[in-house]
Amino acid sequence: MKKYIKIIFVITICIFIILNTASCKNAHELNRLAIVMGVAIDKSSDLNKIQTTVQVAKVSAIGKSSSNLGLSDISKSFINYKGNGYTLMEAITSINRKLNRRLFFPHNQIIIISKEAAEEGVGKYLDFFLRNRETRLLEWIVISDTDASKILDVKPDMESTTGRSIGELIKTEKDVTQVPTVDLKEFTQKLMSKSTSPVAAIVKIIKEDNKDMIMLTGTAVFNNDKMVGQLNKKESRGFLWGTGEMKGEIILVPEPKNKGMLSLQITKSSAKITPEIKGNKIYMNMKISEEGDVGEQTSNEDEANPDAFKEIQKSAEEAIKNEVMDALKKSKELNSDIFGFSDTIYQHYPKEWVKLESNWKQVYQDIIVNITVEAKLDRTGRITKPAMSKEK
Amino acid sequence: MFKFITRKLSYLMMKNEYKENNISEIIPSDSRLSSSLTENINTIKNILGQSSDIVFREFSFGLQNQMKAALVFIEGLSEQSLINETILKPFMYDISLKNMDSSLKNNIDIIEKSFLSVGNVKRTCLINDLIDSCLSGDTVLMIDGIPESILIYSKAWEGRGVEEPKTEAVVRGPREGFSENIAVNMSLIRRRIKSPDLIFKTLKIGSRTKTSVCIVYVKGIVNPKLIDEIYKRLNRINTDAILESGYIEQFIEDAPYSIFPTVGNTEKPDTSAAKILEGRACILVDGTPFALTVPMLFIEGFQSAEDYYTRPYFASLLRILRFTCFFISILSPATYVMLATFHQELIPTTLLFTMAAGREGVPFPAVIEAGLMMITFEILREAGVRLPRPVGQAVSIVGALVIGEAAVTAGLVGGLLVIVVALTAVSSFVLPAFTDVEGILRMFFLILAGSLGIFGVGLGTLFILAHVVSLRSFGTPYFAPLAPLTVKDLKDTFIRVPIWKMSTRPRTIGWHNMKRQNDNLKPEPPEDGQN
Numbered sequence: 001m002k003k004y005i006k007i008i009f010v011i012t013i014c015i016f017i018i019l020n021t022a023s024c025k026n027a028h029e030l031n032r033l034a035i036v037m038g039v040a041i042d043k044s045s046d047l048n049k050i051q052t053t054v055q056v057a058k059v060s061a062i063g064k065s066s067s068n069l070g071l072s073d074i075s076k077s078f079i080n081y082k083g084n085g086y087t088l089m090e091a092i093t094s095i096n097r098k099l100n101r102r103l104f105f106p107h108n109q110i111i112i113i114s115k116e117a118a119e120e121g122v123g124k125y126l127d128f129f130l131r132n133r134e135t136r137l138l139e140w141i142v143i144s145d146t147d148a149s150k151i152l153d154v155k156p157d158m159e160s161t162t163g164r165s166i167g168e169l170i171k172t173e174k175d176v177t178q179v180p181t182v183d184l185k186e187f188t189q190k191l192m193s194k195s196t197s198p199v200a201a202i203v204k205i206i207k208e209d210n211k212d213m214i215m216l217t218g219t220a221v222f223n224n225d226k227m228v229g230q231l232n233k234k235e236s237r238g239f240l241w242g243t244g245e246m247k248g249e250i251i252l253v254p255e256p257k258n259k260g261m262l263s264l265q266i267t268k269s270s271a272k273i274t275p276e277i278k279g280n281k282i283y284m285n286m287k288i289s290e291e292g293d294v295g296e297q298t299s300n301e302d303e304a305n306p307d308a309f310k311e312i313q314k315s316a317e318e319a320i321k322n323e324v325m326d327a328l329k330k331s332k333e334l335n336s337d338i339f340g341f342s343d344t345i346y347q348h349y350p351k352e353w354v355k356l357e358s359n360w361k362q363v364y365q366d367i368i369v370n371i372t373v374e375a376k377l378d379r380t381g382r383i384t385k386p387a388m389s390k391e392k
Numbered sequence: 393m394f395k396f397i398t399r400k401l402s403y404l405m406m407k408n409e410y411k412e413n414n415i416s417e418i419i420p421s422d423s424r425l426s427s428s429l430t431e432n433i434n435t436i437k438n439i440l441g442q443s444s445d446i447v448f449r450e451f452s453f454g455l456q457n458q459m460k461a462a463l464v465f466i467e468g469l470s471e472q473s474l475i476n477e478t479i480l481k482p483f484m485y486d487i488s489l490k491n492m493d494s495s496l497k498n499n500i501d502i503i504e505k506s507f508l509s510v511g512n513v514k515r516t517c518l519i520n521d522l523i524d525s526c527l528s529g530d531t532v533l534m535i536d537g538i539p540e541s542i543l544i545y546s547k548a549w550e551g552r553g554v555e556e557p558k559t560e561a562v563v564r565g566p567r568e569g570f571s572e573n574i575a576v577n578m579s580l581i582r583r584r585i586k587s588p589d590l591i592f593k594t595l596k597i598g599s600r601t602k603t604s605v606c607i608v609y610v611k612g613i614v615n616p617k618l619i620d621e622i623y624k625r626l627n628r629i630n631t632d633a634i635l636e637s638g639y640i641e642q643f644i645e646d647a648p649y650s651i652f653p654t655v656g657n658t659e660k661p662d663t664s665a666a667k668i669l670e671g672r673a674c675i676l677v678d679g680t681p682f683a684l685t686v687p688m689l690f691i692e693g694f695q696s697a698e699d700y701y702t703r704p705y706f707a708s709l710l711r712i713l714r715f716t717c718f719f720i721s722i723l724s725p726a727t728y729v730m731l732a733t734f735h736q737e738l739i740p741t742t743l744l745f746t747m748a749a750g751r752e753g754v755p756f757p758a759v760i761e762a763g764l765m766m767i768t769f770e771i772l773r774e775a776g777v778r779l780p781r782p783v784g785q786a787v788s789i790v791g792a793l794v795i796g797e798a799a800v801t802a803g804l805v806g807g808l809l810v811i812v813v814a815l816t817a818v819s820s821f822v823l824p825a826f827t828d829v830e831g832i833l834r835m836f837f838l839i840l841a842g843s844l845g846i847f848g849v850g851l852g853t854l855f856i857l858a859h860v861v862s863l864r865s866f867g868t869p870y871f872a873p874l875a876p877l878t879v880k881d882l883k884d885t886f887i888r889v890p891i892w893k894m895s896t897r898p899r900t901i902g903w904h905n906m907k908r909q910n911d912n913l914k915p916e917p918p919e920d921g922q923n
Contacts, residue, residue: 018844018851019844027733027757028733028734029733029751030732030733030736030744031748031751033748035736035744059745059749059752060749060753107737164741
């Protein structure tokens with residue numbers, strides 16, 4: 001009996017300790033949470049202040065719309081709250097004064113930073129997202145051309161909240177790469193590295209049939225944490241080639257003999273950058289290999305033969321090289337090392353890097369990049385020669 | 393105060409009165425029959441005569457009907473036609489009996505050897521023996537002048553026949569189930585194992601019920617120590633009534649305070665035969681169709697007779713499914729509660745919206761919500777089992793409406809929780825052996841999840857695992873062959889390998905005679921050229 005009393009005593013003490021350290025205190029019922037789907041950061045009209053807009057999903061409307069009303073009732077499915085403060089945290093906590101629920105960040109999809117704010121440096125905004133336990137590192141970072149809060153006001157057509165809509169838009173973009181997609185983790189990694197420049201996608205509101213729509217337009221280039229410029233569509237593609245992230249996109253090449261055009265569907269691509277230091281000069285050997293299929297052909301020439309393939313491959317290589325050169329040129333103009341040359345040099349020549357580091361900006365301008373592209377045409381799709389082709 | 397004393401006194405007096413009337417305690421255990429028939433009849437009448445179902449049939453036979461005899465039997469327990477045709481008729485009509493002389497001392501020998509055309513006959517001179525067998529359906533023949541009686545086996549009473557078992561239904565496999573009659577049950581096992589090594593050992597347990605309890609095992613396969621242990625535990629039982637095998641189970645189990653059963657039970661003779669052949673012992677109890685099997689392992693709850701009758705692929709799939717169902721059944725309400733109150737970040741965003749929309753406007757916290765639904769389900773289940781069949785349908789309709797439709801429409805519970813509880817309920821029926829364990833564990837984990845979140849559930853899982861691993865059933869580790877890990881026995885746990893691959897018996901149960909069959913039994917078509 002004495003033994004049992006001792007055991008029961010020990011168990012009771014354990015239960016008390018557990019209940020006091022790790023329990024109900026942290027419990028928050030689902031219907032007491034405001035689920036944040038997107039955060040927009042703007043510069044406030046009051047110069048030193050930050051204006052933040054938080055998009056909260058209105059779950060009751062979403063639940064109903066999915067069961068009874070379809071997606072017609074979408075206007076009510078989210079609410080945007082604005083807050084001001086000298087720090088992001090202050091701005092966000094100021095929202096809690098008008099919101100009767102607790103802001104819940106883990107499901108946040110995007111961080112939108114206005115161009116204005118980004119040009120002054122994003123480090124101070126991202127600190128909150130990196131430090132806070134509830135936020136994830138998988139939030140997408142986008143830069144808005146206009147006020148960031150306006151992006152969150154756009155009513156999405158397919159999804160229930162703008163945040164999720166943009167999140168899905170970027171996820172799709174990952175497969176149909178035209179613009180680099182960057183999440184908080186990747187962005188921070190580049191920010192923390194020696195002198196690689198982070199990039200981020202740029203979103204824009206466009207009008208189509210009198211309706212606001214969100215579109216990814218280009219790439220914002222940073223120097224440290226300050227946005228310094230943009231890459232246009234072609235340069236963005238060049239950047240993606242150089243980092244080996246290109247996939248699912250097409251390359252347009254002129255047909256070798258005829259006036260038509262060929263769209264090549266990219267199936268695989270990879271890039272490898274190896275540095276080489278010879279005397280004073282730094283060479284970067286960028287090797288890009290690409291594999292693709294014929295996706296479309298506008299003329300009626302029969303291209304399904306080795307000679308034509310060679311020609312097409314050559315022009316594809318040319319096109320890729322062109323795009324990469326453009327991106328390189330732009331990056332040198334902005335003096336931001338978007339391809340991560342500095343990191344590769346540091347990995348291959350750690351001793352030399354120490355000397356180069358102090359003078360990196362100048363060194364970067366002088367780097368000579370040798371681009372070799374290896375394009376491969378694999379298949380012609382379901383048909384070999386075009387339907388109109390009369391040749392036998 | 394005075395009232396209280398008088399009440400106590402009258403109670404004591406009643407107690408004394410009752411003691412005087414307690415028949416079985418007055419007869420000394422070694423009292424013998426006397427040679428006078430009337431005296432014997434009077435003794436028995438004193439003991440049994442108060443009951444109206446006892447029949448005393450006095451008759452006479454022999455030369456000039458000078459020999460007096462009496463039959464004592466119980467109406468309804470003994471076969472009337474057997475008494476009429478094979479006992480009374482020869483005595484009254486058989487010419488050689490008619491001529492029997494009362495002076496012969498070995499008359500009883502002659503009668504037993506030459507005139508009783510009944511298979512099972514015993515002789516006794518003890519009154520206690522006589523009463524016992526009379527009460528269990530034998531017919532007692534007493535002859536005047538001889539201080540001995542013949543017990544004639546005439547047990548025959550109305551009982552349920554061999555029917556399909558209600559608890560362990562199969563699609564493929566024998567439909568026979570045990571019945572309430574222990575003799576029938578023994579024959580059902582004997583019919584499956586026609587080996588001289590199959591041993592039945594019968595005991596009588598219960599001072600009043602005198603229930604037959606039979607240990608069944610195959611000599612040479614079973615561990616003899618197991619049988620000794622069963623004997624020891626059964627002999628310890630000193631109670632007045634054994635009405636069902638559950639009584640025996642609770643008296644002999646290893647871990648009486650554990651929620652996990654350490655004694656298995658089955659209603660199917662083929663299952664018990666298979667278990668006996670694996671080296672287990674089976675305990676049959678008169679009056680119940682549920683046979684006990686020992687030792688019981690945890691994984692036995694996941695095995696079904698049909699696993700061995702169907703082909704191995706689907707059987708293995710079902711095994712894995714059952715393990716999944718076990719976890720669904722004990723953990724899904726806890727998981728729901730833990731996600732809804734502590735770890736919303738673990739839910740995929742789209743699902744979170746659905747869950748949150750369902751929780752919107754629900755007046756209770758998720759733990760209470762889930763607890764209420766589970767209690768509702770348990771009530772419905774219990775009502776469904778107990779109620780007479782025609783009413784049962786009404787209960788199920790009301791239940792379906794109440795928990796399925798109305799509760800959600802009224803906003804008392806979220807729609808997702810109804811799905812969770814329904815899934816839990818259905819999964820809990822997949823494992824009949826663990827249905828009650830699952831019910832308790834589910835509540836246990838629900839409380840942990842509601843108070844401590846995923847940490848609590850992890851803690852609870854560890855606690856339960858440590859407990860299960862510490863259990864033993866008749867010397868066998870309960871969690872074998874997983875802990876201690878016996879690799880060769882894994883052939884029959886998560887997957888069930890083909891029958892021709894199972895060449896050894898489970899090592900953890902009977903280490904005695906391991907080999908079951910040859911190793912080269914894989915069926916192969918004849919090679920080309922031969923045949």
